Amino acid sequence: EVQLVESGGGLVQPGGSLRLSCAASGFTFSGYSMNWVRQAPGKGLEWLSYISTSSRNMYYADSVKGRFTVSRDNARNSLYLQISSLRAEDTAVYYCARTCTKAVCIDFWGQGTPVTVSS
Amino acid sequence: QSALTQPASVSGSPGQSITISCTGTSSDVGGYNYVSWYQQHPGKAPKVIIYDVSKRPSGISNRFSGSKSGNTASLTISGLQAGDEADYYCYSYTTRSTYVFGSGTRVTV
Numbered sequence: 551e552v553q554l555v556e557s558g559g560g561l562v563q564p565g566g567s568l569r570l571s572c573a574a575s576g577f578t579f580s581g582y583s584m585n586w587v588r589q590a591p592g593k594g595l596e597w598l599s600y601i602s603t604s605s606r607n608m609y610y611a612d613s614v615k616g617r618f619t620v621s622r623d624n625a626r627n628s629l630y631l632q633i634s635s636l637r638a639e640d641t642a643v644y645y646c647a648r649t650c651t652k653a654v655c656i657d658f659w660g661q662g663t664p665v666t667v668s669s
Numbered sequence: 670q671s672a673l674t675q676p677a678s679v680s681g682s683p684g685q686s687i688t689i690s691c692t693g694t695s696s697d698v699g700g701y702n703y704v705s706w707y708q709q710h711p712g713k714a715p716k717v718i719i720y721d722v723s724k725r726p727s728g729i730s731n732r733f734s735g736s737k738s739g740n741t742a743s744l745t746i747s748g749l750q751a752g753d754e755a756d757y758y759c760y761s762y763t764t765r766s767t768y769v770f771g772s773g774t775r776v777t778v
């Protein structure tokens with residue numbers, strides 16, 4: 551069974567940092583590119599970042615470029631998102647999401663980890 | 670990198686058909702056949718229902734269909750059912766090798 555389990559979210563002060571993790575199981579993690587997507591309370595989905603299978607290619611949304619860094623450890627079947635210089639508008643549920651095989655889409659999502667930025 | 674434009678809400682009666690539009694630019698929707706659609710029920714993770722403009726994943730009802738014309742993609746739900754009541758998002762690849770979601774549409778049955 552495919553599973554993506556995010557962790558690391560929580561309450562953080564403005565300007566602070568967090569490292570989100572996503573533990574993958576049930577599939578060959580190293581064979582899939584991965585994404586981070588977030589959803590602010592009552593709002594829509596926002597794509598944040600993409601990382602290729604070997605970490606050779608990484609892309610970011612303009613809204614987080616320079617503040618967020620995506621990485622992965624294929625030996626540990628894990629995906630990470632380092633988030634810094636946090637602002638109130640970064641408050642959201644952060645999802646780890648797997649890219650479809652041989653198609654441009656997302657075929658599996660984690661349950662999400664909530665991040666709240668507040669003093 | 671603005672969100673693709675979708676109507677905020679669309680409603681229909683059971684059995685009817687509805688269409689949700691997703692308007693972008695030649696740098697995203699219009700430039701590639703890489704538009705997908707996602708259904709999200711409250712409190713749940715999204716689920717892909719259409720990919721590569723018009724393809725359906727295994728297990729997705731043929732009541733869902735997708736198309737594209739120019740910079741606008743569309744999702745049609747035919748034979749509307751109560752279980753189709755959800756939020757729907759389009760998603761597209763862009764020329765900058767990034768991705769962008771639509772603003773989302775609430776479907777009411």
